Amino acid sequence: MKRRTFIATTAIATASFISGCKREEKNYSSININKKKKIEIKLCTSWPANFPIMGEGVERFAKRVNEASNGEIEIKVFPKNILIPALLVFDACSSGQIDAFHSGPYYWKGKNAAFSLFGGFPFGFTANEMGAWMMFGGGLDIWREIYKKYDLYPMLGGNTDVQMGGWFRKEIKTLSDLKGLKMRIPGLGGEVMAKLGVNPILLPAGEIYTALERGTIDATEWVGPALDIKMGFFKVAKYYYSGFHEPGSVLELTFNKKVWDNLGNEHKKLIESCANELNSTMVFEFQAQNAKALKELKSRGVILKKWPKEIVDAAKNALFEVIKEQSKKSDDFKKVWDIIEPFWLENREWSNLGLKKYLQMRG
Structure with a gap:
């Protein structure tokens, strides 16, 4: 082959090779993008569809995760009874039937007594104190350690802040008035009230009003003005007591452990960030909505009461029992x-000096 012909042929071959590489590189990149797998997560709640603050908060969380992941993660939220009954979401997630759930840890105290402490306890942590314990006092670590036995991975999924003591058909004047009273109340609060003579009953949200209206129960606690007014309790029980049983109740956003472990670190951090937003936003929303709802409840003739000292003292003793x-x-x-x-003891001293004294001065 002549030198001139060889050089020309080599140049054409080289150009064709480079061009082919470029096309392959472009196609390879395109294939990667198209093959990016979408992650779908089935999340069940213990709340009815469109339930204010708690249910709506989970829907916002799912939307935020989808947006922040550019559509890579889709969390499908199923209200109670659509896939799983309200109080069976723990078992369903533990067994891998669903990927995640939103509920309250005190609902599962029958499985492990320690779970009631993660939800909050009478005369215990406020929302701020609970968050401090969880994040800086070892609470989240021990919670995850124990939930690991059930193949679960929990995160903070909101807080109701201080809850009201409940709705009663009759005024409670003395300790004896509680004897034999049938009251819907979960967790350690229910155990403390049992020590005072109350018969505690656990009912999901959708069954409480009917039970109260028909006299199946004599009283119920739920959350606070914002949610209680929507439940309509004021129509069948006029006495509304301030509370000590759940001063800062935690809601959980819990994943099946295997599902969580299989997520990439980037996706884990994204979900945790959105969960932190859900957790703090819910506390703020409860504060704002409770204030508005309280005003309306007062206009409807609700009688606001506080527990007699005799009952408060007895409840404190019962707690330690x-x-x-x-x-x-x-x-x-x-x-x-x-x-x-x-x-608890360390933070109680600071809260009494800081927050309590300020509230007393504010009046």
């Missing part, structure tokens, strides 16, 4: 309480 009994029965309960108690 319950703590002592549960600590003997459950190693997990004792382990969690031993972490809670010193943090």
